[in-house]
Amino acid sequence: MDFDLPEGAAAVREGVLAVAGKYDQDYWGRCDADKRWPEEVWRELVDGGWHSLAIPAEYGGGGQGLLELAVALEALAEGGAGGAASFMYLLTPAFGGLTIARHGTAEQKRELLPAIASGEVETCFAITEPDAGSNAINISTQARRDGDSFVVDGQKIWISGVERADFLVLVTRTIPAAQARPRTAGFTVLLVDVKEAVAEGTLTYRPIPKLGTNTVASSMLFLDGVRVPADRVLGEPDQGFAVLWDILNPERILAAAGGVGSGGLVLKTACEYAGERAPFGTPIGANQAVAFPLARIKAQLELARLMTYKAAWLWDRGRPCGSEANIAKLTAADAAWQAADRAFQTFGGMAYSLEYPVARMFRDARIAKNIPVAEELVLAHIAQHELGLPKSY
Template identity: 80%
Template structure:
């Protein structure tokens, strides 16, 4: 059993850390306050080849895997981005490039992967609906056949990055839920050309005001007979559920990696303040009431990192990793939240000052317990699949 990171992952960590060092806490605070995509970081990551890590070399990528993507997301988060780092590695490198590299046709790979690897084209992912959040079985967005095309009608919610993306990886039903046997059949994954759909007026969207992660907009999306060529199906018609899980597990793993990095960042901010603040003649970090909670969170972050790497390692080897991905997401989100909470507490009244990054990191850390899947559903999955308890929902 070897716990050393492979050389490829070490190179990713060092390369992304160098970019992060040039764009620290102040930079990310400004992007969040201005509700602005971190364009400078995006371009630097693209220029260094750190976005196309999981794209095969023959399509212009690094030929690496999900482990390297996870390390990149973790490193960027720890450098100052916090939870915002997850979006840079989820929206295009994971949802787009990873999915197409694993499940796309040869034509799709050649047409799309080089631009995705270079950061010249971007993607987003659309699964959640107003009446079908965590229960994907109830998705109502329909794709009906029209000659050589599909016409897609429905509504999606909490779709991040639509305003920047060229393509949307969309989950639709080609067999209505009431008619699907088994219930997980009848899903099809479609690649929607957003530029064409918006120009045609068949796809519209509007941003949702949010508490945090303001470096990327999240949107309501409305589809009214959006035309999608059948050649834009990813995987097989009616058999998209297998592809869907191969999207959702990496989503959980990359989100977990971002949470691990966010936890490390919160601990660093808390540690620096605890070493500098000395209202009674010695640093407050010398008090066990401050030091012990931070030390406990450090242990939790380290454990979450191990499970995140294990889940990514399994996925890269095409081995089952559903439970590991869920456990990684659960533990990393909790560790990040506890780190943010203890960072907040260590700062005392100054935690409320926007002169410090505490407020942004605190707000952003909380959402990890709810997305990309609520922790209650993760616990239900673990109870059923790992403990053999009856299904609870």
């Protein structure tokens, strides 16, 4: 077994850290306060090819894999972006680049991958619905065939980045859940031209006020007769469940990478403060009550990193990785939250001041225990598939 990062992945880490190092916490704080996408950082990632790592070289990408994408995301988060980094690597690099490279037709790849690699096209992803939540099987957004197109009606919720996106990777039902046999049949994944649908008035969206991760908007989507050409199907009509899992597993792995990187950033912030703050003459970090919880978080983050890399390694090799992706997401999200909570305690009353980044890190960290999948569902999956216990839902 070799635990060294591959040479390419190690170079990715150094390159992305160099980009992140140009932007301090004041920058990220302003983006959050202004609810503004970190455009300057994004342009640097695009110009350096750091966002298109998993796009094949023949389409202008880096020709690498999910592991390198996870390493890049972790580095951006750890280098200063924190929770904002996850969306920067999920929305277009993963939902667009990775998915189209894996499941797109030859024509879709020729049209979209070079444009994604050059930064001309951005994407987002829509599966969650108001009445389905975590039960993806039960979604009701319907796509019906009409000649050489599909016509889509339905609603989606918590869709991040639609206001920037050129294309929406949309999960629909072409066979209603009640009629599907098996229940996983009847899914169709579509590439929706967002700007065209908005201009036609068939797609509208409304941003949702939220607690954190304010560098990207999350919206309620309304689809009312959105027309999508049949050649915009990713994979095969009615057979989109396999495509869906090839989106959800990388999403969980990248979310885990974001948790590891964010947790590392928060831990570093807490340790720097603990090493300097000395109200009684000795730095508070010398006290075991302060030092030991921080040391435990370091251990948790290292374990989460190992599982994240393993899950990405498996996915890149086309091997089953559902349990590993879930375990990585579970452990990384928990470690990141514990880091944020402990940083808040380490800063004491000053954590409540917006002059420090701790409050923002605290807000951003909490949601990772709920998205992209709630930890209770992760535990249910592990109990059923790894421990052989009866299905609980």
